[in-house]
Amino acid sequence: MDVLLECQAPYCDWILAGRKTVETRRYPCPDHLIGQRIWLLESPAGSVRQSAVPDQVDLTTTPGLRIVGHIIVAASVRYTSQAHWDADASRHCVPASSGYEWSPDVDVYGWELSAAVATTTAPPISTIARAYRSFFLPVLHVPTVDISDPTSPDVLDAIRAQCATLGFLRVTWKNFPVDVVREAHDATRAFFALSDAEKATASKAATQKTNASFCSTGFRGNTSAYNAGGRESWSCVRPDFDPSAPPRGAYYANPTHFAQAPDPQVPWPAPAIAPTFRPAVTAYYATVDDLAQKLLRMFGQILELEDPESLTKLSKDHASSLNLTSLRFEDDSNVAANAILPAHGDVTSVTILSHDASDGASGTACLQVLNPTYDAHEPHSLRWIALADAAPDAPPSFLVNLGQIMERWSNGRLKATLHRIARPVHPSILRRRQAIVFFCVTNYDAELRPLVGDTNTYTPERMAAYANARLGPFHDASKSLLEAYAIYNKDIIAPDAYIALAQ
Incomplete structure (x- = not known):
């Protein structure tokens, strides 16, 4: 650091x-x-x-x-x-x-x-x-791009130029949904302020299952490789899906990816303890889902695909997750020397983030990216650099980063940048770091392969198999956490190079 x-x-x-x-x-x-x-x-x-x-x-x-x-x-x-x-x-x-x-x-x-x-x-x-x-x-500043006109050549050129070297930017537009974002963060803050016992009721582990179908994870405490050093989370997949509704076809009947009645798709907290949580989170999910589809159309134009709607068609029935995280850096006994969340590139097409900006919150503190201008031959070149907060007078925005799927689609033309949550200079910096993160993926049966270029260094994989191959090692007792992350990131950095970077 x-x-x-x-x-x-x-x-x-x-x-x-x-x-x-x-x-x-x-x-x-x-x-x-x-x-x-x-x-x-x-x-x-x-x-x-x-x-x-x-x-x-x-x-x-x-x-x-x-x-x-x-x-x-x-x-x-x-x-x-x-x-x-x-x-x-x-x-x-x-x-x-x-x-x-x-x-x-x-x-x-x-x-x-x-x-x-x-x-x-x-x-x-x-x-x-x-x-x-x-x-x-x-710190490194990233541009805020106004996407009110998503077909504007200037807008598309600005995004293309940014993502060719660093897959991070902020996006805003006319009538930005300020209230939706604020209400979701208010509800998230109230949820994480509940007792551990109350939060645990909104978890897959606490759900009385009647069948072996999918259920979102819900609450996860500070007890796993996913959460350390004061980090806890709550996550859901497709909160708009209702297992008790009339069947929507064979695709949604797949129990690996969607719940089957009478079991729930999402383990929501009871309204008695979190009255605004479900409506606020559901509205937020719908908002970022719409934004993701808009961005996919824009990237279809940026990649000059024959059908600019190709990426949205691959993602129209996605199983994307929304992750709510709260980090209070109180116990550093199980935190690595340099990072709370190790370096990774998301297994997504795009990831959409917002951070709590209310009084007492830490914003984007400690988010670092692998510096695109790093030069091992230059004295004191910075390998990692923090992302600067948006300027106080900047318009409201979402932070967007490209995932490994987008780098694959673009055949390496657009970058999924490794990033991490670094250890703070002082624990008080992370007095309350709250983020809501939308991980946009494709339909679970979509084939992931490069869509541009004459050469192909990627082996085509279906979305479900692609995700399992990268997430599975985290549950393999024979793999260390470092080895699991090396496999997870193999599309954008060779495993041996990742291990060398992390050490």
């Missing part, structure tokens, strides 16, 4: 010259950054205990800000007394009455430096965003 620490002049010079070997802060250095490289971001001398850096800033256009080197912190020690502080005076170099001195009224920590190196080649970091106090992260 590449992180930057703001340090006002002249202290950066003192650190890099070896004069100052202890950096002092009002908070301890995060444990997972001990022993790791931390870039020094020099800012102009300013007011005491007041940052001179905006929360998001472009370093290439902002005078007075520059990356001057890096440090490695060996230990973080809390000063317990004036004598303790004074004994380190020659190392921390903090003048008396400077505003940074020790006080019995506040905690002061000394970060003992084991290395301080001036840079001769600054890392290729342009835009940064504040992550926690004086810590910043490099």
Whole structure:
């Protein structure tokens, strides 16, 4: 993880010259950054205990800000007394009455430096965003595309250009469904605030099954490879499908993919404990389903298919899932060093996300993508980079990312970018990270193969078999979690390359 620490002049010079070997802060250095490289971001001398850096800033256009080197912190020690502080005076170099001195009224920590190196080649970091106090992260902006006119050549060109290198963008349109999104997040927040026992009633495990037909997973707690480090989820597939309704044909009678009466398609929470949940989630699903079909028509045009409706025809009877997640980073005992959710490319055509933006929520915090400009031969090139939040004055939008199916359809012309939920610089960053994610797939019997290009490096597979081949290893006790993810992502990165990337 590449992180930057703001340090006002002249202290950066003192650190890099070896004069100052202890950096002092009002908070301890995060444990997972001990022993790791931390870039020094020099800012102009300013007011005491007041940052001179905006929360998001472009370093290439902002005078007075520059990356001057890096440090490695060996230990973080809390000063317990004036004598303790004074004994380190020659190392921390903090003048008396400077505003940074020790006080019995506040905690002061000394970060003992084991290395301080001036840079001769600054890392290729342009835009940064504040992550926690004086810590910043490099971020990457993605465009927001207005798709009010989905046939506009300019709109299609903008999406094509973006997705040729990075399969992430935001989309908006006239009369964006603000109320639908807000109500779904309100209902989601209320659901995850219920007790564990109440949430567990809305799970497949708690459903009294009478037959072996499909049932959505529903609630899943923080107890599996899917959920760790404070993450819990609730998911459903086709909440619009009613098993008790008149038959809709043999396709929907397949018990592997759809419930058979009297069993439910979705294990909803009881209205008594979550009165708005079902209507809000159902309305949201319908909204993002409509958006997905619109996007598939647009990608049919972008790929210049003979029939622009080809992708929607392959997906008109899909079994797409909606996943509601809540992440409160409270217990990091079973979280990997770098990621809460490991690197992956979705097994979808498109994935549509929204994040809770209400007071106290963490938005898109900790979402990182594999940097499309990463160059192993360039010093300090960034392998992973965080996605920047949409600007405060930006129109409401959905975040969209392409999945492995779209990369296959396009024969590699459009990219399903590996992404992950990275470990936060500080746990407080993830005080409440809530997302609603729509995973758009095709009809379960659709054949998945490249639709453009003369060469084909993909073996055609039916959607159901394709998904089982990639999800099955997660339930195979002989496979490690890393091996399962390597198989899951094999369409976009070779398994051995994935394992090397993750280590």
